[in-house]
Amino acid sequence: MTNSKGQLNLHTKVLAAIFLAATAASQPAQNSEPTQVASPPVLLITVDTLRADRLGCYGAKRVKTPAMDRLAAQGIRFDPALAQVPITLPSHVVILSGTYPMTNGVRDFTSSGIPPSVGLISEAFERQGFATAAFVSAFVLDATWGFRRGFQVYDDHFDPRQFETENPGNIQRRGAETVDRLLTWLRGRPTGKPFFVWLHLYDPHSPYDPPEPFRHEYAGHLYDGEVAYTDTQLGRVFGYLRDQGIYDRMWIVLLSDHGESLGEHGEDEHGFFIYNSTLRVPLIFKPPQGAALPHVVEGPVGTIDVAPTLFDLLRFQDPLRRQFQGRSLASLVLGKGAAQARGVYSETYYPRDSFGWSALRSISTRRFHFILAPRPELYDVGADPAERRDLYAQRSAEAAALRDQLSDLERRYAGPAPSAAGPPLSAETLEKLKSLGYVAYSAPAAQGEDSSLPDPKDRLKVFKSILRATDLASAGRLDESNALLRIVAVQEPKLYLAPFLLGENAARARHWEEAQHQFLACLKLNPTFEQAIMGLARADLAEGKAQDARPWLELALHQNSHNFLAYYGLGLVARQEHRDEDARRYFQSAAHEKPNYAPAQQELGIVLVELRRYGEALGPLEQAAKFGPPNPVLANYLGTAYANTDQLGRAIQSYQTALSLKEDYAAARLNLAFAYLKSGERSRAGREFRTVCRQDEKLCQEFRSQFE
Ligand SMILES: [Zn+2]
Numbered sequence: 001m002t003n004s005k006g007q008l009n010l011h012t013k014v015l016a017a018i019f020l021a022a023t024a025a026s027q028p029a030q031n032s033e034p035t036q037v038a039s040p041p042v043l044l045i046t047v048d049t050l051r052a053d054r055l056g057c058y059g060a061k062r063v064k065t066p067a068m069d070r071l072a073a074q075g076i077r078f079d080p081a082l083a084q085v086p087i088t089l090p091s092h093v094v095i096l097s098g099t100y101p102m103t104n105g106v107r108d109f110t111s112s113g114i115p116p117s118v119g120l121i122s123e124a125f126e127r128q129g130f131a132t133a134a135f136v137s138a139f140v141l142d143a144t145w146g147f148r149r150g151f152q153v154y155d156d157h158f159d160p161r162q163f164e165t166e167n168p169g170n171i172q173r174r175g176a177e178t179v180d181r182l183l184t185w186l187r188g189r190p191t192g193k194p195f196f197v198w199l200h201l202y203d204p205h206s207p208y209d210p211p212e213p214f215r216h217e218y219a220g221h222l223y224d225g226e227v228a229y230t231d232t233q234l235g236r237v238f239g240y241l242r243d244q245g246i247y248d249r250m251w252i253v254l255l256s257d258h259g260e261s262l263g264e265h266g267e268d269e270h271g272f273f274i275y276n277s278t279l280r281v282p283l284i285f286k287p288p289q290g291a292a293l294p295h296v297v298e299g300p301v302g303t304i305d306v307a308p309t310l311f312d313l314l315r316f317q318d319p320l321r322r323q324f325q326g327r328s329l330a331s332l333v334l335g336k337g338a339a340q341a342r343g344v345y346s347e348t349y350y351p352r353d354s355f356g357w358s359a360l361r362s363i364s365t366r367r368f369h370f371i372l373a374p375r376p377e378l379y380d381v382g383a384d385p386a387e388r389r390d391l392y393a394q395r396s397a398e399a400a401a402l403r404d405q406l407s408d409l410e411r412r413y414a415g416p417a418p419s420a421a422g423p424p425l426s427a428e429t430l431e432k433l434k435s436l437g438y439v440a441y442s443a444p445a446a447q448g449e450d451s452s453l454p455d456p457k458d459r460l461k462v463f464k465s466i467l468r469a470t471d472l473a474s475a476g477r478l479d480e481s482n483a484l485l486r487i488v489a490v491q492e493p494k495l496y497l498a499p500f501l502l503g504e505n506a507a508r509a510r511h512w513e514e515a516q517h518q519f520l521a522c523l524k525l526n527p528t529f530e531q532a533i534m535g536l537a538r539a540d541l542a543e544g545k546a547q548d549a550r551p552w553l554e555l556a557l558h559q560n561s562h563n564f565l566a567y568y569g570l571g572l573v574a575r576q577e578h579r580d581e582d583a584r585r586y587f588q589s590a591a592h593e594k595p596n597y598a599p600a601q602q603e604l605g606i607v608l609v610e611l612r613r614y615g616e617a618l619g620p621l622e623q624a625a626k627f628g629p630p631n632p633v634l635a636n637y638l639g640t641a642y643a644n645t646d647q648l649g650r651a652i653q654s655y656q657t658a659l660s661l662k663e664d665y666a667a668a669r670l671n672l673a674f675a676y677l678k679s680g681e682r683s684r685a686g687r688e689f690r691t692v693c694r695q696d697e698k699l700c701q702e703f704r705s706q707f708e
Contacts, residue, residue, distance in 0.1 A: 038194075039128070039129075039130070039194040039314055040194060040249050040250050040251055040288045040314075041194045041195045041196070041197075041246060041249070041250040041251070042125070042130075042194070042195070042196045042197070042250065042251045042252075042253070042310065042314070043197050043199065043237075043241075043250060043251070043252045043253070044095075044196070044197070044198045044199070044253050044306075044310075045198075045199045045200075045201070045234065045237075045252065045253065045254040045255070046092065046095065046198070046199075046200045046201075046254075046255060046256060046257055047200075047201050047204065047230055047234075047254070047255075047256050047282075048088060048137070048138065048200065048201065048202045048203075048204060048205045048256065048257055049088075049202075049204040049205040049206075049256065049257070049258065049259070049260050049269075049270065050204050050227060050230075050256035050259065050260075050281060050282060051256075051259040051260055051262075051277070051280065051281075052079070052080065052081070052256075052259065052280045052281055052282045053280070054223075054224060054227045055068050055069065055072070055227075055282050056068075056069040057069045057072035057073070057077060057282075057284075058077075058079065058282060062221070062224065063218075063224045063227050063228055064228050064231065065227065065228065065231040066231065066235070067231045067232070067234045067235035067238055068231055068234060068254065068282070068284070070238075071234075071238065071252060071254060071284055071286050072282075072284045072294075073294060074286055074294055075252070075284050075285050075286035075287060075294055076284070076285045076286075076287070076292060076294065076295055076296070076297060076332070076333045076335075077282075077283070077284050077295075077296045077297070078283040078284075078296075078297050078299050078301050078329070078332075079296060079297070079298065079299055080276070080280050080299040080300050080301075080364075081255065081280070081281050081282065081283030081299055081300070081301050081302070081303065082276075082279045082280060082281070082299070082300050082301070082302055082303070082344045082346055082364055083256070083257060083258045083259075083278070083279050083280075083281050083302075083303050083346065084100060084101065084302055084303060084304050084344075084345060084346050084347065085101050085107070085108075085258075085346065085347055085348060085349075086257075086258035086259070086270045086271055086274060086278035086279060086346070086348060087108055087109070087257075087258065087270070087271045087348065087350060088138065088140045088141065088205075088257050088258070089106060089108075089109065089111060089140050089141070089145060090106045090107055090108060090111065091257035091258055091303065092141055092147075092200075092257055093106040093114055093118070094303055094304050095255070095257070095303050095304075095306055095307070096120045096121055096122065096147070096198075096307070097114070097118050097119065097120055097121070097307065097323065098121070098304060098306070098307030098308055098320075098323060098324035098325060098326050099118060099304070099323055099324070099325050100304065100325050100345065100413045101347060101349070102347075102410065102413050102414040102415070103118075103325065103413050103414070103415060104118045105118075106118075107347075107349040107353065108271075108348075108349050108350045108353050108354065109350070109354065111145075112528075112530060112559045112560040113144065113145040113146040113560050113562060114145060114146035114147065114149075115146075116146075118323070119319075119320045119323055120147070120149050120150050121150075121307050121310065121311075121320065122134070122149060122150030122151045122196065122198070123149050123150030123320065124150070124311070124316060124318040124319075124320040125150065125196035126150045126151075126152070127318060128314075128316055128318060129193055129194075130193060130194050130195055130196040131152060131189055131190040131193050131194070131195040131196070132150055132151045132152050132153070132195070132196045132197075133151060133152060133153035133154075133155070133182075133185050133189075133195065133196075133197050133198075134147065134148075134151045134153070134154050134155065134156075134197070134198040134199075134200070135155045135178050135179075135181050135182045135185070135197070135198070135199050135200065136154075136155070136156050136178070136198075136200040137172055137173050137174070137175065137177075137178045137200050137201050137202035137203075138171070138172040138173075138200070138202040138205070139156075139158060139170075139171035139172065141156065141200055142156045142158075142594070143156055143562065143564075143593065143594055144560070144562045144563060144564060144565075144593065144594065145562070146562055151198075153185060155178075155181050155182075155185070155596075156594070156596065157173075157181075157596035157627055158171045158172070158173055159173075159629070160597060160598045160599050160627070160628050160629070161629060163565070163597075163599075170474075172202045172205070173202075174203065174211075175201040175202070175203045175229065175230050175233035176233055178199070178200070178201060178233075179199075179201075179233045179236055179237055182197065182199055182237065183236070183237070183240055185197075186240065186241075186244075199237065201230050201233060201234075203226045203229055203230045203233075204223060204226040204227050204230060204260065206223075206260075206268075206269055208222035208223045208225065208226050209222065209226075210222060210225035210226045210228070210229045211229065214226070214228050214229045223260060223262060234254075238252075248288065248289040249288045249289065250286075250288060251285065251286065251287060251288060251310070251313065251314075252284075252285075252286040253283075253284070253285050253286075253306060253310065254282065254283075254284045254286075255281055255282060255283045255284070255303055255306065256281035256282055257281070257303070258270050258271075258278050258279065258281060259276075259277055259278045259279065259280050259281055260277070260278065261273065261275070261277045261278050262277065264277040264386070265277065265387070266460050266464075267460075268464075268467065269467075271348060271350045272348065272350060272351060272456060272460075272463055273348070273360065273456065273457075274346050274347065274348050274360050274361075274362050274371060275369075275371075275387050276364075276369065276381065276385065276386075276387055277387075279346050279362075279364070281303065283301065283303070283306070285309070285313075285333050287313075287333070291334070292333055292334045292335055293335055295335060297329070297332045297333075298366070299344075299366070300344045300364045300365070300366065301327075301329055301344065302326055302344045302345070302346075304325060304326035305326035305327050305328065305329050306326070307324055307326065308321070308324040308326050308327065308328040308329075308330075309326075309328050309329040309330050309333060311324075311328070312328040312330035313330050313333060313334075325413055327342070341365065341366055342365070343363040343364065343365050343402065343405045343406075343409075344363070344364045344365075345361070345362070345363060345406070345409050346361070346362045346364065347359065347360065347361045347362070348360050351456040351459070351463075352453065354495075354496070354497055355456075355459065355462075355463070355492070355495055355497065356453065356454075356492070356494040356495060357453050357454045357455070357456050357459050358373055358374050358453040358454065358455055358456060360372070360373050360456060361406060361410070362406070363402045363405050363406045363409075364381070365402070366382070367380060367381065367382045368380060368381065368395075368398055368402060369381050369387065370398075370399055370402035370403065370406070372403060372406055373455050373456070373457065374452075374453065374454070374455040375392075375455050375457065376392050376399060376403070377390045377392050378390065378391045378392040378395055378398065378399045378402070379391065380395075424558065425554060425555065425558050426554075429550075429551045429554050429555070432550075432551040433551045433552075433555060436520075436536075436548060436551065436552075438520070438523060438527070438555075459492075462488055462491060462492055462495075465484055465485075465487070465488050466485075466488060466497060466498070466501070468484060469481045469482075469484040469485045469488070469501060470501060472484065473501070473504070473505050473508065478505050478508060478509055481501075481505055482502060482505055485498050485501050485502050485505070486498075486502070489502070494525060495525070496522045496523075496525035496526040496529060496532075497522075499518045499519070499521035499522040499525070500518070500519065500522040500529065500531065500532050500535075502514075502518040503515045503516075503517075503518030503519040503521075503522060503532065503535055504535065506518055507535060507538065507539060510542070512539040512542055512543050515535065515539045516536060516539045516540075519532040519533075519535040519536045519539070520536070523536075528559055530556055530559050530560060530563070533552050533555050533556045533559070534552070534553075534556055534563075534565060534566065534569075536549075536552045537549045537552040537553045537556065537566070537569050538569075540552065541569060541572060541573070544576075546572070546573040546576040546577060547573075547577075549569060549573055550570065550573050553566045553569045553570045553573065554566075554570070557570075562593050563593075564589075564590045564591075564593035564594040564597055564600065565590075567586050567587070567589040567590035567593060567600070568586070568587065568590040568597070568599065568600045568603070570582075570586040571583045571584075571586035571587040571590060571600070571603055571604075571607075572603070574586055575603070575607070580607055580610060580611055581611070583603070583607050584604065584607045584608065584611065587600050587601075587603045587604035587607060587620075588604055590604075591604050591620060591623070595623065596623075596627045597627070598623070598624045598626075598627040598628025598629075599624075599628070601620040601621070601623040601624035601627070601628075602620070602621065602624035602628065602631070602633075602634050602637075604617075604620040605617045605618075605619075605620035605621030605624060605634075605637060605638070605641065606621075606633075606637050608620065608641075609621075609637050609640050609641055612644075614640070614641045614644035614645050615641075615645055617637070617641040618638075618641045618642070618645065621634065621637055621638045621641055622638070625638060630657070630661055631661070632657075632658040632659075632661040632662035632665050632668065633658075635654045635655070635657040635658035635661065635668070636654070636655065636658040636665065636667065636668040636671060638654045639651045639652075639653075639654035639655040639658065639668070639671055639672075639675070640671060642654060643671070643674070643675050643678070648675055648678060648679045649679075651671075651675045652672065652675050652676070652679070655668050655669070655671050655672035655675060656672065659672065664695050666692050666695040666696035666699055667699070669688050669691055669692050669695070670688075670689070670692045670696075670699050670703060672688050673685045673686075673688035673689040673692060673707065674706075676688060677706070677707070685707060686707055689703070689707040
C-alpha cells in the first residue's frame with residue numbers, strides 16, 4: 001500500500017479547487033452593495049403544525065407558551081393570519097418565495113421540489129450581504145427539495161439510520177437538537193455582517209410524543225404538550241439572543257406553515273380540507289427596539305405576505321421583489337396604515353393529486369370563508385368561527401361575489417407550472433423502463449374544472465381508512481393494514497396511494513416481488529411519483545438486481561436533480577458492477593447534494609481509498625464519522641487513509657476504534673499490525689498479528705512472512 005506523493009498533491013489541489021469553486025458560488029453576487037450598512041439581524045421561525053389558538057397570546061388557556069407570548073407582547077401580532085396551503089412543503093415554498101402554489105408549481109407531496117426559476121428570500125438576503133443559515137427539523141424540508149439556495153449553511157442533518165427504516169416523509173429530529181445546532185452556529189457566526197437565519201421546528205406535527213415533563217403534564221392532550229415543549233426550545237433561543245445583546249436590535253418573525261384539525265370536520269391532521277382549523281396560524285413580527293410599538297392587527301392576512309413585508313421593513317431593493325404576489329404588511333407593522341380589507345386565497349390539491357378527487361380552493365374575508373368544491377361552502381367566520389353552519393344556500397349573492405374574486409385571482413396568477421426536472425433520459429433507459437413494465441407517460445389524473453370529480457367531503461371515510469392503514473403499518477400490524485388497503489383499492493381503483501402503501505408494507509416485510517408488483521401498479525396511476533420509483537430501485541437493490549435498479553434511479557434523477565438518495569443508489573449499483581470511477585462520481589454527487597448524509601460520504605471515502613486516492617478520501621471519511629453513528633468499517637478505512645498520508649498516530653487510533661466496535665475484525669487488526677510495524681513497534685505488531693492468526697487463517701498465511 002504505497003502512495004505517490006505527486007498524486008496526493010495533485011488531488012489535494014483538485015479538492016481545494018472544488019472547495020474554492022463552491023465557496024465562490026456562495027459569495028454575494030458582484031456589485032451588489034448591501035443597501036443598508038447596519039441592517040438588523042433577522043430570525044425567521046416557522047413552527048410546523050401550530051394552531052394559533054394554542055398560544056396564550058391568541059387566547060389559549062390550557063397551554064403554557066410564555067416565550068411566544070412574550071414575543072407577541074413585544075411585537076405586532078396578526079389575527080387572523082392564514083396559510084395559503086395547509087401542507088408543509090408547499091406552505092414553506094409560499095413563505096420563502098412569496099409566490100402562490102399555482103405559480104411556483106409546488107402544490108403537494110407529489111412535487112419534485114422548487115423549480116430553479118422560483119427565487120427564494122435566502123438568495124436575496126445573501127445578495128444583500130447577510131450571513132445566511134437554515135436549521136430545519138424534518139426531511140420534508142430537506143435540501144433535496146431545493147431549499148438550500150442562498151443559505152451558506154443548510155443544516156438538515158438526520159440520523160442516517162432513519163433512512164433505512166422510515167419512509168423519508170417521517171424522518172425528523174427534535175426541537176432541542178435543531179436549537180442546539182442553531183446556537184452553535186450563532187456562537188461561531190461570521191462577524192461584521194448581519195445574519196438571516198431560518199429556524200424550523202417540527203415537534204407539534206404528529207405523532208404527538210412530547211418528552212417529560214410535558215408528556216405527563218399534558219396527558220390526554222399531547223398535541224398541546226408538543227406546543228409547550230416547542231415553546232421552551234424557543235425560550236432557549238430568545239434567552240441566548242438576549243444574553244448576547246442581539247435580541248433588542250433584531251427582527252424576529254414567527255409563524256406556522258399550517259394548523260392541525262384535531263378531529264374538527266372529521267379531519268385529524270392537516271392537508272385534506274381547508275377549514276380554519278388548518279389554515280389559521282400565528283403570525284408575529286418582533287421589531288428592533290424603537291422601530292414600532294407592540295399592537296395587534298386585524299386580518300385576514302396571508303403567509304404569502306411575509307416575504308414582501310420583510311423586504312419593505314429592511315428596505316431591500318432586490319430583484320426578487322418582482323416575483324412577490326403577496327401584499328406588504330410593513331405599514332401595518334410600523335403602525336402607519338389602516339388595514340385594508342381583502343380576500344386571502346388558500347388551496348389544497350392533495351385530494352386531487354393524491355386521490356383523484358376534487359381540489360379545494362377558498363377565499364377568506366374578514367367576515368366570510370368561501371370554499372369552492374363540487375358542493376361549495378360558505379361560513380360566516382365572524383359569528384361561527386368553528387365553521388359549523390354552511391350558509392352557501394342562504395347567502396348565494398355573497399358566495400357568488402367571492403367566487404368571482406377567487407376566479408380573478410386564479411386568472412392573474414395561474415400559469416404553466418415551472419419544472420424542476422433533471423437531466424433527460426436516454427433512449428436506452430426509456431426502453432429498459434418499458435421492459436420493466438413502466439408506462440412512460442399518461443395524462444394527469446384530473447385537470448381544469450373539478451366539478452365532475454368526487455367532493456373530498458364525500459370521501460372522508462376512504463381518506464381515514466388510508467390514514468388508519470398507515471398507522472397500523474407504523475405499529476407493525478402489516479396484515480391488518482394490508483386488509484384495509486385492499487378494500488380501499490377496490491373502492492377507489494384510481495387511487496395510486498393504495499398500491500403505493502401496499503408496496504411499502506411489502507417492502508417492510510421484505511417481500512420484494514410483491515413490493516415491485518404494487519409499486520408498478522402505483523406508477524400506472526401516477527407515472528411521476530418519486531417515492532414509488534425509488535421503492536422499485538430499493539427492491540431491486542435488495543434483491544441484488546443492480547442492473548434493474550439503474551433505470552429507476554435515473555428516472556428518479558430525471559424527476560428531481562437534487563435527489564441524493566438516487567445518486568447514492570446509482571453509486572451502489574456502480575460498485576456492484578465494479579465501475580469504481582462511476583461509483584466515485586455518483587457518491588460525490590450524493591455528498592454534494594447532501595453533505596451531512598453519512599452513508600454517501602462513507603462510500604465516497606471507501607471508493608477513493610480503493611482507488612488509492614488517500615488524500616482525497618480523508619475529507620469524506622471524516623465527514624461520515626462526524627455525521628454518522630460509530631461504524632467499524634468506516635474507522636478501518638479512515639485508518640488506511642491516515643496510514644497512507646503519513647499520519648500513523650491517527651491511523652493507529654482509528655484501527656483501535658474499529659476494533660473496539662468489532663473485536664474480531666481481522667482485516668482492521670491486520671492493518672493495525674502493519675501500522676505498528678511501520679512506526680517501528682515490532683513487538684506490538686507481532687502481538688496483533690498473532691491475534692489475526694487466531695481469527696483468520698487465510699490472512700495469517702498471506703502475510704506471515706512480513707511479521708517473522
Ligand atoms: Zn407542516
